[in-house]
Amino acid sequence: MKQAAASPSIGVFDSGLGGLTVLRELRRQMPEVPLHYIADTAHAPYGQRSPDFIQARSLALSEHLQASGAALIVVACNTATAHAIQALRQRWPSLPFVGTEPGIKPAVAVSKAARIGVLATPATITSARYQDLLARHAGQAQVFSQACPGLVDLIEAGDLESPALNALIDQLCAPLREAQVDTVLMGCTHYPLVQKQLQAALGSQVLMLNIETAVAHQAQRLWPHGASGAGMRIETTGDAVAMQRFVQQVLGWQTQTVEPASV
Template identity: 45%
Template sequence: MATIGVFDSGIGGLTVLNEALRQAPAHHYIYLADSVNAPYGEKSSEWVAQRSLDLCHWLAREGCQALVVACNTATAEAIAHIRNDMPAIPIIGVEPGIKPAVHQSNNQKIGVLATQNTLKSDKFNALLKSLQGDCEFISQAGLGLVPLIEEGKIDAPETEALLREHLSVMQTAGIDTLVLGCTHYPFLLPLIRKILGNDIQIVDTSAAVIKQLTRKLEEFELLQSPPPRTIRLYSTLDADHLHQLAKQLIPTALEQHGVETSTVFIS
């Protein structure tokens, strides 16, 4: 089986890793959290593009044969640059699930909660324009949510208060579908349900991302010679903190794998 690298600005990509371990548990995974620089959503496009490329090169040097850019901001700002620079490695990105949301919505009022950089990116806006039609998209930057999630404050009062503020405009507009445009945000699903209710449809594209990963592994013939099923968790800030949050947030996915952790410096 393949050695697969997954990176995010922090712990958000654990939602994608969780789905990968559910759909494709036999692979060896290296997860890299660039937590020293989180969040990416408020950094310059140029910085995100270069940093994302640097992290992908680091993962390739660690033996990764396929890479998942498990960060919406990094995908929006850097995916084309990375694929151009690393053509021999399958690179899978994530993006807000606008297309499935259009098909799922009944009243054609769709909320998009994403980072500031994702919402202003050319990639996102081109996608939005291509699907506009009769749909009304209510986009909101989730400023401040990622740092709270990175601290493990998944259900803290301040997290709920900030989330209520961000979702209020969508509630007023009467959305029936919400797109989670940041891989951190699925960890807030219980709070989102508490605020918006159970009738709102929630779109998270993690499952589709891993299906695409599996297709690419087959295309690149990377399904041979299984290594031990292990997960290596790397953080550019605090690997112990990353490991503790991983055990808290995706415990079932980790149970069948050996887990190694390390803090790394990547210039």
């Protein structure tokens, strides 16, 4: 049974663990605002799902967060942003939604060689929204889009030092090394969880960009309630015990509990 939050919160959802990188940045920038995160791990990853499925899950998760008091929702998933944020804004036009998208424009601004790599899920790269970002912001820069099937699955498994994960990262980064990119966008919120391994595979000379800071800044700008009390609630549609272990070990939030959710 859903319980109403004591005060308005920022709702955050992702297909799984990746959005925790956004949650971490929101907590850092807005410690005085309650946060409510839900990971749809029972249906992860979204990157190889159909657009209709992604949209349906995004609508259901957003409804769940609102029922618990969310007054702003962060779509902490690049794939869900690409395929569902327009539908979310149409369904709830008075509710602020903040999406996560590969920052093509800032990457073009900082790339000295005008050769940019994008690591993203297959669904993000094939989406019309991503293609529109390229058309609007790439300009004369060469953008090499690298789909990363299977990477989210291995990150979700929780062993961020596994040989299989490192082998896949090396395989996925090889085309970007060959393209001699000097800037790489992590176009999925899961990927900063393995940024160290990605950097090693790409080379220390490559500048890596993520978008968590920009997303948190936008949430802060749109938040309508000011300070409303600290606190953080984390839920998952999947294995709460496994996710709690990940939260405590990887993020260092030793006292944070994770609740199961039926959505």
